[in-house]
Amino acid sequence: EETLKYILENFDYDPITGILYRRRFKTFEWVECNSPHNTGRYRLRINYAYYMVTNVCWYLYYGEWPDVEIDHEDLDGYNNKITNLRKSNFSENSRNKDNRLTNEYHGVSYHREGKKFRYRFSIDEKRYEKYGFLTAKEAAIAREQHLDELGDRFCARNKDLE
Numbered sequence: 001e002e003t004l005k006y007i008l009e010n011f012d013y014d015p016i017t018g019i020l021y022r023r024r025f026k027t028f029e030w031v032e033c034n035s036p037h038n039t040g041r042y043r044l045r046i047n048y049a050y051y052m053v054t055n056v057c058w059y060l061y062y063g064e065w066p067d068v069e070i071d072h073e074d075l076d077g078y079n080n081k082i083t084n085l086r087k088s089n090f091s092e093n094s095r096n097k098d099n100r101l102t103n104e105y106h107g108v109s110y111h112r113e114g115k116k117f118r119y120r121f122s123i124d125e126k127r128y129e130k131y132g133f134l135t136a137k138e139a140a141i142a143r144e145q146h147l148d149e150l151g152d153r154f155c156a157r158n159k160d161l162e
Contacts, residue, residue, distance in 0.1 A: 108143065
């Protein structure tokens with residue numbers, strides 16, 4: 001409760017730009033909270049404890065401290081615009097990662113034994129995969145269709161496939 005009160009009094013959030021500002025004690029000027037962390041997100045320190053900037057932004061915008069993880073829809077951990085933030089559980093947040101791509105498409109790889117492409121993804125500990133595509137793009141299109149059929153919103157998506 002004390003920390004939340006402190007946040008309301010000393011922080012300001014611009015939901016359009018995604019920038020969080022903190023008021024300095026001595027000068028009372030507003031400074032940007034942009035201290036990067038090795039997780040690929042901004043974090044800050046309040047009363048000797050560390051907090052992710054996304055949680056503070058969420059609290060200032062919605063008036064509630066998030067009880068789950070906050071996910072960045074566009075995979076950019078430094079983009080804290082409110083339209084880019086959404087609640088997610090650990091599993092959903094893990095699916096929305098910008099993994100190293102072996103080709104230009106998420107979830108698509110070349111299967112050496114079958115000499116064709118495949119797609120793979122997991123949702124709620126269930127693995128989905130399909131083999132036999134001649135090109136990586138075909139596999140990516142099929143993967144996106146499968147994700148749409150399942151109604152998934154969190155797996156990293158392939159854009160501009162037309």
